[in-house]
Structure formats: structure tokens, C-alpha cells
Amino acid sequence: MSTVTTADQHDAHHDHKPTGIKRWLFTTNHKDIGSLYLMFALAMFFLGGAMAMVIRLELFQPGLQFVDPQFFNQMTTMHGLIMVFGAVMPAFTGLANWMIPMMIGAPDMALPRMNNWSFWILPFAFLILIISMFLPGGGPDFGWTFYAPLSTTYSNDSTALFVFSVHIMGISSIMGAINVIVTIVNMRAPGMTWMKLPLFVWTWLITAFLLIMVMPVLAGVVTMVLTDKYFATSFFDAAGGGDPVLFQHIFWFFGHPEVYIMILPAFGIVSAIVPTFARKKLFGYASMVYATASIAILSFLVWAHHMFTTGMPVFATLFFMYTTMLIAVPTGVKVFNWVATMWRGAMTFEVPMMFALAFIVLFTIGGLSGVMLAITPADFQYHDTYFVVAHFHYVLVSGAVFSIVAAVYYWLPKWTGHMYDEKLGQLHFWCSLISVNLLFFPMHFVGLAGMPRRIPDYALQFADFNAFVSVGGFLFGLSQLIFLWVVIKCARGGEKAPAKPWEGAEGLEWEVPSPAPYHTFDTPPEIK
């Protein structure tokens, strides 16, 4: 698609950067900030994962054994918040920081100081959130969806900290999104026309627009929660003329596009990896772009499918059922395009490809259960059960997280200058693949059989599956330690990586040496 005419070898010479902690605190370099985001996301992934382990430990068998119900609710709430806002979103932002400038031939992000700021407020947001758990009465325990009035009248005082923390996360996301948009719009190398952009850049551009549109809505809804709780407003209190269901409409108007914020960049990653290892151009590039845009637009018209049981009028219910079903069409196009890309290619199966292939299969399973959930009458039975838990973990863990892991393996040689340990990587892949299915597949069954979500204890007919699921959970958690080891090992040394370690790879990021010099593309490359 593109070739570079100017070499960048001389760039390595002006690597003058402060050393030690100052380098990281004051950095405006997109690669440093990308690394910070990724390391932060990894730390949060393990923290959120540890909370999931507490949940699975308590659910290993019926009865209350290890934690009390209130703490259990804090665990489910914090697990959700940390994984969504602390692990998945920062990981994608980290990848965007590292890769977008290198993919479009820009020297850095457009707004480097804001870039620094948008990362460095994030640790404080999570510090506040985590500290709130140690207040008297404990941290947020109303679920990551914080439905009113459970989160207003009936919540404890950590809610104020929760609201503050979400505000900071939102500001961070919005700044990150602005940066991505400005960079992509203004800083593409000469000749890098819109329809030559790598798909990862395209999907991130659309994601950034989604972020800018919905994060203020989240900020609005948490502020309304705050004023309802402390300043005697009644947005969500019927006694004062408000409506608790209004909360859900506002929350999900943010929440559903948020779901796509967490999956669109994943589509971009898979669309980069599959052609590389199939040694064949991506099938239907243009339709991929249009499908991504359609999903983004549709994401604003489907929010109430999270609310079918709230008692909406039939007409509204039908509208949201139909629009939700429509999302299957552009999503299907993407999956078909990936399969067509593989078709008659010459595939090899390095770790990034393995994770990308697992992504396609498991994300499709999650997508199909999503179609089932769209069917309102059936959703009355699925809603708020483990069937839903299975569905969104298939799309978020074996979807979004697998894509992030694939991306890390794919670009790790570029970042560190070393090849990762292929054997350990394959071990990590197979352990993850098997355990993630042990963990989430049986959840479909317990959900259909009638087990509600967010309960610390359950009836005896769910016992066998829950024990099974917990074992899967522990194995999945342990498997991720292999990942940590592979990454650390690769950062510390290993076989030297060439500029382009993957035979079939295309794109500007492979034109610069590995590890990528501190400054790349000071002189823009020319794309023919």
C-alpha cells in the first residue's frame, strides 16, 4: 500500500531525553506515553483480575464462605469499572499512542502536552476509586452500571469519590480522543489519503468520535447521581417528579457506544494481523471502513436493548429490537471479510495470528449470542442472567482483550527490538484459549437454566457448573502470568528483531528500525 522514500536512520542521534522518573513524568513522547498507558492497563488488568478471582472463589460452591454479600457486590462493581475504564480502554489508547503516529508517518501526536496530561490524571482517578473501598461502609457496591436509586438514596458515601473518579477518567478519555482525531486529520504524511489509512487508524478515528460524543453523557449522568444524592435534586426520584428509568436511558446512551469503543479498535488490530500472516491483502478494505462507520452510527440507536424489562411501550421496544438486530449486518460483513482474507492465502500461525484467529471465532460466538439477546421476548428470559455475563465476556475478554494481547505480540518486536519467546507465547495462547472457554462457555448454560447475575450465593442446581467455571477462571488468571513473563523477558532481551519481523507485514511502522527510535518520521515520508 505504501512505501517510504526517506530513511530515518539519523533519528536515533537526537535521543536527548531526561533519565529516571522525570523521563516518564514529563514525557511528551508518544512512544513513552504509549508504554505508560500499556503498563498501566496491564497493572489494572491484574488488579481487576484479582477481584474476579475473589468473585469466582466465593461462587466456587453454594453458601457464603469467603466474603460477605456487600463485599461481593463491591468486587463485581470494581471488577467491571477497573476492567472497562482501567484495562481495556487505556490499553487501546496506549496502542493508539504508539502506533498511530508511526502508521501515518507523523513525528508524534498532535498535542503532546495534553497527551502527557491525559495519561497522568488516570492513575489518580483509579487511586481515588480504590481508596474509596477502604472508607467506612466500603466502596461502590451498586454494579458498574450504578443504577439509581441504588446509587443515590441507597448508596454509601464512597459514591462521591466514585463520581469524582469517573469524571477524571472521562476527562482523560476525551483528551485522548481529541488527540487521536487531531493527529489523524492533520498529521498524515503527504500522499496518505483517507482510503490508504491502515484500518487500525480508521477504527480508532471512529472510536475517538464516539468517545467525544458519549463521555460527556457519562459525566452528566454521574453528576446527576451526585446532585440527587447530596444536593436534593430529583432527576431519578419519583417522589420529586423524577424517574429512575431516566437514569438507565442516559447511562445506556453512553453505555452502548462505550461497548463499541471497546471493540472497534480490536477490529482494526485483527484487520492488520490477519492479512500479515495470510500474506494476502485485506479483503474488502472499503467495506471494512463503511462497516465500522455503520456500527458507530447504529450504536446510538440501540441503547434501550439493555432495558427491555423496564416496561417501555411496545413500540419503543420493537424499534430497539429491530435496530439492534441490524448491527449484526455490518458486524457480519467484518467477519466474512476476515475469512475471505484468509481464503487462499498462505498462512503461518505465530502467536499474534493465533490470538487473532481465536478472536474471530470467539467474538463471533459472542456476536451470535448478542443476536439472541436482541430478540426481546427471549431477552426477558436471558436478561440479567449468566447468559448475559457469558455474552459480554465473550466479546470483551476473548474479543477485546485477546485483540490487545494479539497486538502486543504483533508489535512487541517493534517496541523492544527483540523477538518474544515464541514457545512461551504459544503456551500462553493455548492456556488462555482453553481456560477462557472453560470459564465463560458454561455460563451460557447456568444463565439459561435460570441463574441471575450479581448474586453471591445460588441455588443448588447451579453448583456443578459454577465449580467448573471457577476452575476455568483460576486457570485463566494463572495463564496471564505467562503473558507477563513473556513481555518482561522480551523487554529485557532476546533475539534481535529486524525492522520488519513479519514476512507479510505492510505499513509505515515496519519501515523504521526495531526498536523504533525515540523520534520517528521527523521528516514525513512520502507515500506513493
Next chain:
Amino acid sequence: MAKTRSWRWSLPALLLAGQAHATGSQFNMTPGVTDISQRVYDLHMTIFWICCAIGLVVFTAMFVSIILHRKSRGVEPATFHESTKVEIIWTAIPVLILIVMAIPATKVLIAMEDTSDSDVTVLITGSQWRWHYEYLDYNIDYFSILATPRGQIEGRLPKGDNYLLEVDRPLVIPTGKKIRFLMTSDDVIHSWWVPAFAIKKDTNPGFINEAWTMVNEPGIYRGQCAELCGMDHGFMPIVVIAKEPEDFAIWVEQEEARIAAIREEEQRLLALRMDIDEQMALGERVYLAHCAACHQPSGEGLPPMFPALKANRVTTEDRAEHIKVMVDGRPGTSMASFARQLSLRELTSVITYTRNAWGNDTGDVVQAVEVYEYMQGKGE
């Protein structure tokens, strides 16, 4: 210590699980016992098989490609990368499949929403963490709370067959009649779910939702609250008993008589003086069933959400305030009014109990007439 105890009970728990399966599939949605639930089940199975078929096609193509089109077999990659014709086809086919799914789904949904011409109406009110059922056609209303003893939950007793799915007073409905449910809540949002009827509807505070069912077979049907409603969300089950209309009529008669008898007894109680031992014994039972989940068996509560009653100003000094809180609840907190939920006798005893348990030792013996007078005084 706590760990070993819980492990010891895991074996009987797993064995019992085997017996509980008889009531429904362990793998799949229940077809239920109403025409609607059967239609929902059929719809579920239809879309399930369609999804399986789609998955099969996609994954077959993918795995054939993975097996055949690999570099190790020495293949040369093809160079095609678009085909408008193919792309239009695989956009159009999913649209058609979705239309095929949407038509029956729309029909079932419209049938589910038609609550007209009902025979019996029940107002369901959720509150933390109990259900209240009020029959609008009869003089009957009562609370329905979890009946599983704490000992089973904490692993001190072996778990029963209906562990966490049993209540003290189930909802009773007649078979073959159209029952309309009106749903609301006293505090947070709950969701009333009985899988066998395919009803799951949120109970929103300040608003009323509707649902309906017509049960064909007499039987006992169990469900649970399906919307996170706070600490004991996992402990507010639903049990519905469907009886033949004649048996239902008998039940209505008995229930009306029972409720009338309670009112009568209340009047008698006003003249009576209960001694402290009797009150302490009954009070402890009531406390453990209704109060201990929040305020803890030790009376130490879970501050600041659920205050300690031990050495609390209200429970040790301000007797009038104590009665007021029990009767009215504390608006804006999880402390509900217990005036309707407990009998006068229970209410009186539990107040006496909390004023004397855990070293509160006020020596106070509250009498029914005192509580009754407060309730009446409020009415005027």
C-alpha cells in the same frame, strides 16, 4: 476454621444438586408452563439453531482455509481482495435471516404485552429484600421473604433441596385464569422473574409496570429477583403456587380468615401484658429472620450503611423514637417500615428484644398497647 467448616458441607451440597435437577433442564431455558413461555422457548430454540447454522458455515470456511491455505503446504497466496458481488450477497443474506427472526419475535412480544381482560389482579411491591403481594380483588395482602435458615447459608446446616428458592408465604394463583400483575417498588429497582412464566419485569419505585400470565398446570414455580438491589439481592426468591380454581377459592377463604384472626388477636393483645421472657424468645426469632441480615446477629450492624443497634442511643434510651423507627422506617435509607410486615405481637417483641439483647440491658418491657397507640395516633 471457617474454611474447614465450609468445605465439609460442599460434598452434601454437590450431592443434593443432583436431585434438584428434576425440576428443569440444567443446560437450557425452561419451556415453562404457560402458552407464552412455550412460545418464548420455541423462539429461543429457533434463533439458537439459526445462530448455530451461521456459526457452522463461517467456522467451516475458516477452518478449511486454516487447514488448506497454509504456507507449510507450499501454497502461493492469491491476490484477490474485493468482490462487489460477494459483498452484496453477504450483506443481503443476513438481512433476510434477521427478518425471518423478527417476524415471530414481534408476534410473541405483542401477545406478551396484552394485559387486557384479566380475571385476578395482584399488586407486587418489591422492597429490600422481600416481596409484598396484594390481591386487589380480595382482602388479602402479605409479605413473602426468604425461608432458608441462615445456618444453611453459612454452612452450619446441610442445605435443603430448595436452598435459596423457598419463601415463608408463596404467591398463590388459580390455574386457567388470566392473572394481571401490577409491579412497583418501595425503594430501589427490583425485577420480578419467574422463568416458568417467562415473566421478568422491573419494579420501579414510583411507577407501575404490568405483566400477565395464565398457568395451565397446578404446581410450584420458583424464581428470583433479577435486578441488583443491594446487599441481599441474591436472597429474595419468588415462589408461586398455582392451584385449581376450586382450591384457590378455598385458599382465599382461609387466607382472609387468617388475616382477620390476626387483626382480632391484635385487639385482644392490647389488653394483655406479655412478660419479658416470652418477648425475648419471640423477639429473637423475629430479629434473626427480619433484622439480622443488615444489623447482624451480633447487633453490631455494618456501619455506616447499617448502624449498630448494640449500645445505640435509640435502642438504649429513646424508647419513643425506637417505636417510631420500627413503625415508620427511616425514609431515604434501607430501614423500611415494619408496621405492615410484622404482627403487632412480633413488632412489640422485637423492640423489647433489641432493647435488652447484647448488653443493651435497658430492662424495658414494651407492651403491644404502646406500639398500637403510636400507630393509631399517627392515623388521626
